[in-house]
Amino acid sequence: MISQDHYPLARTRFTAGISIIVPTYREVENIPLLLARIDALRRDRDLTLEVLFMDDDSRDGSIEAVERSGFDWARIIVRQGPRGLSAAVIDGFRAARYPVLFCMDCDLSHPPERIPAMILALDAGQQMVIGSRYVPGGSTDDDWGFWRWINSRIATLLARPLTQVRDPMSGFFALRKADFDQARDLNPVGYKIALELIVKCGLENVGEVPIHFSDRVHGVSKLTFREQLKYIQHLRRLYLHRFANAMYMAQFLVVGASGVVVNLSVLSLLKWAGLPDMLCLAGGIAVSVITNFLLNRRFTFSYAKDRPILKQFAGFVGASAVGMAVNYGVALYLNAHVLGAGPLSLQFAALGGIVAGMLFNFLGSRYFVFHKRFVKR
Structure with missing residues (x-):
């Protein structure tokens, strides 16, 4: 002072x-x-x-x-x-x-x-x-x-x-x-x-x-x-x-948390319907990818929300392919070789896959799908 x-x-x-x-x-x-x-x-x-x-x-x-x-x-x-x-x-x-x-x-x-x-x-x-x-x-x-x-x-x-x-x-x-x-x-x-x-x-x-x-x-x-x-x-x-990247990551994680709820809810619903575990996992991932895309487009990377939505969604799915593969592979591995056949083993396996794929999904979204057209250092 x-x-x-x-x-x-x-x-x-x-x-x-x-x-x-x-x-x-x-x-x-x-x-x-x-x-x-x-x-x-x-x-x-x-x-x-x-x-x-x-x-x-x-x-x-x-x-x-x-x-x-x-x-x-x-x-x-x-x-x-x-x-x-x-x-x-x-x-x-x-x-x-x-x-x-x-x-x-x-x-x-x-x-x-x-x-x-x-x-x-x-x-x-x-x-x-x-x-x-x-x-x-x-x-x-x-x-x-x-x-x-x-x-x-x-x-x-x-x-x-x-x-x-x-x-x-x-x-x-x-x-x-x-x-x-x-x-x-x-x-x-x-x-x-x-x-x-x-x-x-x-x-x-x-x-x-x-x-x-x-x-x-x-x-x-x-x-x-x-x-x-x-x-x-x-x-x-x-x-x-x-704090650009830290803030984008924080918002991405919040959206991802909502995707966890969607993923586990759909997975549990399909499991209750008697579908095989592989289809339950795939269904949960697919629906959560759609909701995550819409929320990230509207909130996390809102600067890009005026661009063509179908093209962005195609890019989002493509850029997240590695993350989805990691998510799916880790979940299957944990379910088959780590967690055993407990009553909630499939849900915990899915949660592990979600965490593993999150980083790959963020990097793809931030720097490929919703990239800023002009970045000034």
């Missing part, structure tokens, strides 16, 4: 200019209040800055509120495309004029007075600086409530494998435009854009400046249950980006 108190406030270090990006949707009451506080900071610290309100077509007077302010360093850009906080921030960063980028909310929860401390932290060598609630000196309003606190903590814990930052959920952060321009494949879902940039820009040196996080007074919170579900979807994408 780097706090303002650790550095002298040398005004000459701020002359490069900063762009403050503020995503908005129906925040007309807060815009004049935020601009007044930023203006006071600008004059006190002699800052060169601009404020870009990235508005998701609020139609609530936000345009007029910015125009009435009379500040030539403040402008509003009305976005006509799909709404979304993260997308608005990215568009704002791309439209920014100055080399240092800030993101903050319009609801006055983020104190602009902490901007000088965050600039100094960038000058000290940090790649990104976050206004943090959870480092020493950081705080939230007393009426936050237990459930809001626990929700934030759980969300932070889920992001821990991606970054060791204590408050990656913060929407108040700064980074250099040069670092932002290094990002590739930005594809955020929901509202946690800082976490997206930490991962996609490869930022390892991230500092945190303590802030007091205030509850909004005007307007309505945009943090809905739907947005929280989008966060889970966003995390999945980031995990796939950071």
Whole structure:
């Protein structure tokens, strides 16, 4: 953590200019209040800055509120495309004029007075600086409530494998435009854009400046249950980006586990019908191959789900042939020579075959059937 108190406030270090990006949707009451506080900071610290309100077509007077302010360093850009906080921030960063980028909310929860401390932290060598609630000196309003606190903590814990930052959920952060321009494949879902940039820009040196996080007074919170579900979807994408093969393998194993249930259920049904063991084993494998293909296509390797399904299925069966042969051979061997003729020996033999064939099936699916057409190291 780097706090303002650790550095002298040398005004000459701020002359490069900063762009403050503020995503908005129906925040007309807060815009004049935020601009007044930023203006006071600008004059006190002699800052060169601009404020870009990235508005998701609020139609609530936000345009007029910015125009009435009379500040030539403040402008509003009305976005006509799909709404979304993260997308608005990215568009704002791309439209920014100055080399240092800030993101903050319009609801006055983020104190602009902490901007000088965050600039100094960038000058000290940090790649990104976050206004943090959870480092020493950081705080939230007393009426936050237990459930809001626990929700934030759980969300932070889920992001821990991606970054060791204590408050990656913060929407108040700064980074250099040069670092932002290094990002590739930005594809955020929901509202946690800082976490997206930490991962996609490869930022390892991230500092945190303590802030007091205030509850909004005007307007309505945009943090809905739907947005929280989008966060889970966003995390999945980031995990796939950071830990690609491990995540694909984990999802493949989950689908494979469902295939085990299908395999054993069909096998047991055929066994109950009095069919020979060889046909029971073959039937269980055949049905589970079909269900595994459909689930892997829809979830594990969803990037390839728009390609021709019949061609993919033919490739899936072909690429999994080695795995199926291993599965079938190991199961037969275990049933005949290892497990004997116990009441569930056939089921245990089938389970051993499934495990042996799983690795072969994953490699075939990952690198042949559902391969990515463009892979960037």
